[in-house]
Amino acid sequence: MRIVMKFGGSSLASAIHIRRAADLIARQRAEGDDVVVVVSAQGDTTDDLIEKAREITEEPCGREKDMLLCCGEQMSMALMAMQLEAMGCPAVSLCGWQAGIRTESRHGDARILKVEPDRVIRALEEGRVAVVAGFQGIDGTGELTTLGRGGSDTTAVALAAALGADACRIYTDVSGVYSADPRVVERARVHREISYDEMLEMAALGAKVLHSRAVELAREHNVRVEVCSTFSPQSGGTALGSECGHGQPVRGITCDDRVDMVTVAGLGAGPETCGLFNRLADSGVSIDVIIRSPGEQPRGGVVSFSVSAGDRETVRAVLNGCREELGFSAFSVQTDMAKVSVVGVGMSDGCGVAAKMLRALQEGDLRPQYITTGELRISVILPKTCASRAVRLIHSAFFEE
Ligand code: ASP
Ligand code: MG
Numbered sequence: 001m002r003i004v005m006k007f008g009g010s011s012l013a014s015a016i017h018i019r020r021a022a023d024l025i026a027r028q029r030a031e032g033d034d035v036v037v038v039v040s041a042q043g044d045t046t047d048d049l050i051e052k053a054r055e056i057t058e059e060p061c062g063r064e065k066d067m068l069l070c071c072g073e074q075m076s077m078a079l080m081a082m083q084l085e086a087m088g089c090p091a092v093s094l095c096g097w098q099a100g101i102r103t104e105s106r107h108g109d110a111r112i113l114k115v116e117p118d119r120v121i122r123a124l125e126e127g128r129v130a131v132v133a134g135f136q137g138i139d140g141t142g143e144l145t146t147l148g149r150g151g152s153d154t155t156a157v158a159l160a161a162a163l164g165a166d167a168c169r170i171y172t173d174v175s176g177v178y179s180a181d182p183r184v185v186e187r188a189r190v191h192r193e194i195s196y197d198e199m200l201e202m203a204a205l206g207a208k209v210l211h212s213r214a215v216e217l218a219r220e221h222n223v224r225v226e227v228c229s230t231f232s233p234q235s236g237g238t239a240l241g242s243e244c245g246h247g248q249p250v251r252g253i254t255c256d257d258r259v260d261m262v263t264v265a266g267l268g269a270g271p272e273t274c275g276l277f278n279r280l281a282d283s284g285v286s287i288d289v290i291i292r293s294p295g296e297q298p299r300g301g302v303v304s305f306s307v308s309a310g311d312r313e314t315v316r317a318v319l320n321g322c323r324e325e326l327g328f329s330a331f332s333v334q335t336d337m338a339k340v341s342v343v344g345v346g347m348s349d350g351c352g353v354a355a356k357m358l359r360a361l362q363e364g365d366l367r368p369q370y371i372t373t374g375e376l377r378i379s380v381i382l383p384k385t386c387a388s389r390a391v392r393l394i395h396s397a398f399f400e401e
Helices: 015-030 045-056 062-086 118-125 152-163 196-204 212-221 271-282 309-326 353-363 384-399
Strands: 002-007 034-039 091-094 101-103 112-115 129-133 136-138 144-146 167-172 193-195 225-229 238-241 252-265 287-293 302-308 330-343 370-373 377-383
Touching (some): 002 152, 034 152, 062 144, 118 129, 129 152, 193 196, 196 212, 196 252, 196 330, 212 225, 252 384, 271 287, 287 370, 309 330, 330 384, 353 377, 353 384
Parallel strands (some): 002 034, 091 129, 101 136
Antiparallel strands (some): 225 238, 252 302, 330 377, 370 377
């Protein structure tokens, strides 16, 4: 068998953690498998590096920031390879570019375009474990890029697809994919399996367990992804697959607590609204909930939409830049909001999910300001301070009755 094993930052936080992960790797190899390991940066290293850059400048250039952030994973890969060698398990560490991770030219959030894993294959043929730095790649001009926060998962799945691996196992600090974040909801349950579509929706809506591009790639290439705990690997975890016959309308409650609501007043309904969203799209801002109310006068419409808090400054700059041309009267940004969602593939042919969700919130005296529905989800936007309570109330309505 050929297996990709990916270890997250909390599974590599110290030398003891690295040793424990190395034990799992060596054991897998001892079973005769070809093993490729993908590592994240240790513990909070990536946050610490971002902070270091901030101590120098508020706006580091994308290229240099990526050069800095790549160091985190490089430390991990070298330490892991040393540990494996010290245990008598032949290993070699490879940076993203050495492992053939080719990306688009976009710093901080690059997509993988293709993987040329010749060197990884060579390492395997030599009987070594290939330890690859996650989260990084190289663009067509030879510049280092990073894949966005949480992007090591995507490195792992992309490698698994390119190598035709039998499985891509994601080792993390929780036991798999839960019905809600187990750090927020004590009685959250682990799913034995979950469909790619549900996982994709959950990842996009704030479940931190997997990077959404990793799920997208897994679905596209039919990679068998298993999420399990490094600390109790025997407890099974969650497998992602195309179908799972579970029959439950709701599979997960997610929370994204980095949301801003933007409200634009006096925006015409025709080319003006269209122009605004075009401009935001051109600046790489992705928008989720959109609500338009007609207002009283012909040009009195109000448009509200949610964006990621990380895009706040870009959104402000875009709005300031097109205000005159599009002729709207004012805009405001409500910060510190959260989006709480219920997700499930069975939701499309059931009814009553929204009613149940809103009832649960109402009973807790929570009144969401915005509500939106999709085929696989219903989301509400609330102040961030109420988010955890909202998740617990909704979880108890759907999973604990
Ligand atoms: N180290 C990176 C991060 O913290 C990538 C990852 O862990 O997947 O976002
Ligand atoms: Mg992660």
